[in-house]
Amino acid sequence: MSSFSIAWLDLREPADFSARDKSLVNHALNWLGQKEDPISPDRILVDLGSGTGSTLRALTKLGASNFVWRLVDLDGKLLDEALKRHGKQLLIEDYQADLTVVNELPLTGANIVTASALFDLASREFCDALIARIDSRKTAIYAALNYDGTTQWSPQHPLDEAVLAAFNKDQLRDKGFGPALGPAATAYLKTQLENAGYTVQIAASPWQLHGQQQQLVEALIDGVANAVAHDYGIDQNALDEWKQFRLQHAATGNCTIGHWDLLALPATKS
Numbered sequence: 001m002s003s004f005s006i007a008w009l010d011l012r013e014p015a016d017f018s019a020r021d022k023s024l025v026n027h028a029l030n031w032l033g034q035k036e037d038p039i040s041p042d043r044i045l046v047d048l049g050s051g052t053g054s055t056l057r058a059l060t061k062l063g064a065s066n067f068v069w070r071l072v073d074l075d076g077k078l079l080d081e082a083l084k085r086h087g088k089q090l091l092i093e094d095y096q097a098d099l100t101v102v103n104e105l106p107l108t109g110a111n112i113v114t115a116s117a118l119f120d121l122a123s124r125e126f127c128d129a130l131i132a133r134i135d136s137r138k139t140a141i142y143a144a145l146n147y148d149g150t151t152q153w154s155p156q157h158p159l160d161e162a163v164l165a166a167f168n169k170d171q172l173r174d175k176g177f178g179p180a181l182g183p184a185a186t187a188y189l190k191t192q193l194e195n196a197g198y199t200v201q202i203a204a205s206p207w208q209l210h211g212q213q214q215q216l217v218e219a220l221i222d223g224v225a226n227a228v229a230h231d232y233g234i235d236q237n238a239l240d241e242w243k244q245f246r247l248q249h250a251a252t253g254n255c256t257i258g259h260w261d262l263l264a265l266p267a268t269k270s
Ligand SMILES: C[S@@+](CC[C@H](N)C(=O)[O-])C[C@H]1O[C@@H](n2cnc3c(N)ncnc32)[C@H](O)[C@@H]1O
Pocket: 001, 002, 003, 004, 009, 016, 048, 049, 050, 051, 052, 053, 054, 055, 072, 073, 074, 075, 078, 097, 098, 099, 100, 115, 116, 117, 118, 175, 176, 177
């Protein structure tokens, strides 16, 4: 598993929140509301790769209430942080578990399975096994912020295209799930979920970054430069020059990074 620091997750969270397609969230919450049972009003949401709880915070801000928040992550530090931040106000069940052991995931009774910034790290095999395990008659899926392979920088630099091509190849590296789907994640999930009988909607959720997110942009530039520094045939001096140029424009330039959100609802016929 790649490890994710609390600092990095905190840094990206505001950009993720702005980028999320709010209409898909509303649609999901409406669907969940219709399922409300007066005897047992708490609905169960299972957030895969929850980190410190960014999905929980986003959905709560957008009106989600009365959930059991079942957070699943391999990293105990991130789960502890989620409990520290929300354990007193919300009903949280934390599970430190490896998502790749799909048969043991705590999905029993789930009304919805959610994930943010996860499925581009995951593999086809993981998606197939997860879809096979989920009860497609009852459980919705909300998978937000899956990177789509597009990045536009302004101002442009002659090496942008080569860096992006290398970065997108690097996105396919195994992140603990087998070869990663990377930019193909949304399309793959959509097809497989439709084949499993779901009604699937997708919506663009690009990061639109500018000087106000300078720290995030700088971290991103650093991450991209590190990811492509070896193995992809980019000249190191040219890459250093690209990085310097990008950092020099981090406060004044713009950057758009493509992501997609997906909502899959059980077919109404059930
Ligand atoms: C990009 S982070 C996203 C975290 C959170 N959803 C967010 O949006 O802030 C991916 C998360 O998946 C978790 N993760 C990665 N591989 C995992 C695995 N095999 N089993 C469980 N969790 C995993 C990481 O620990 C991390 O919290």
